[in-house]
Amino acid sequence: MPGKNLDFGRFGARGVKGSDAVARKLDELAGGIATPVTARRGWIARLHYLTRSGKSRQAAQDAGLTVTDRTLKAWLEGKRRPSKASLERIDAAYRAVRRQNVARHLLKRLNREGRGTRVEIHPLNQSQVARPHQRVIEYRTMNVRRWDKIVGSWAAGDYRGLDDAWTTDVLPDLGSQWGAYEYVTNVGFAA
Structure with a gap:
């Protein structure tokens, strides 16, 4: 049916x-970051989550966030702001990496x-x-x-x-x- x-x-x-x-x-x-990605606090928090380790950074690249280290550093230091398209990629990469990180624990609980x-x-x-x-x-x-x-x-x-x-x-x-x-x-x- x-x-x-x-x-x-x-x-x-x-x-x-x-x-x-x-x-x-x-x-x-x-769960995850409640602040929207359009707010500075939101995209900075997502970038910190995506760049805290080499594994996280690789997962972010696999999820579609492909920016140079120089650009990433400028974003994190607040010297430049990501474009609207980059904000969407940051949010999509964050959600994908967050899902991968939480899935095993969530599966055990369910x-x-x-x-x-x-x-x-x-x-x-x-x-x-x-x-x-x-x-x-x-x-x-x-x-x-x-x-x-x-x-x-x-x-x-x-x-x-x-x-x-x-x-x-x-x-x-x-x-x-x-x-x-x-x-x-x-x-x-x-x-």
Whole structure:
């Protein structure tokens, strides 16, 4: 049933793909620098995070932040300010490196030695759908024990893999109506 919602929202339903909601929640759990990258404090903090070790610097280069040491030094000393495109690359590199650094710890917390984590799935919003087209979809909870593919795909930035893992490994545990939860308003869990 998943993947059959090719015309999602045709009758006014609102929501996001469940895997996108999971990715947002994982980003939230990963935490990080709260100051926006557009503020001087924000991009300086991100640059310090990306340049604190050789491994971090290499990961930042792999994530797309390719600037000379001279430019980086000028940015860190406040002599020059990164362009808008550079700020976007700094933020993208920061998020990619942060995900890689946090993934192993987050995976351990979510798997909890095989006990898993309780997940709340809030169904899509049908308030704008005409009564004859509405279907009964209820709030669901379940225990997810297999987080390896989900967290691995999230850490690698592979949203297609994350979607596949969510729709083929997790949703079928909901029973016969699991396709009705491909789009949701929110997915909540704590680690």
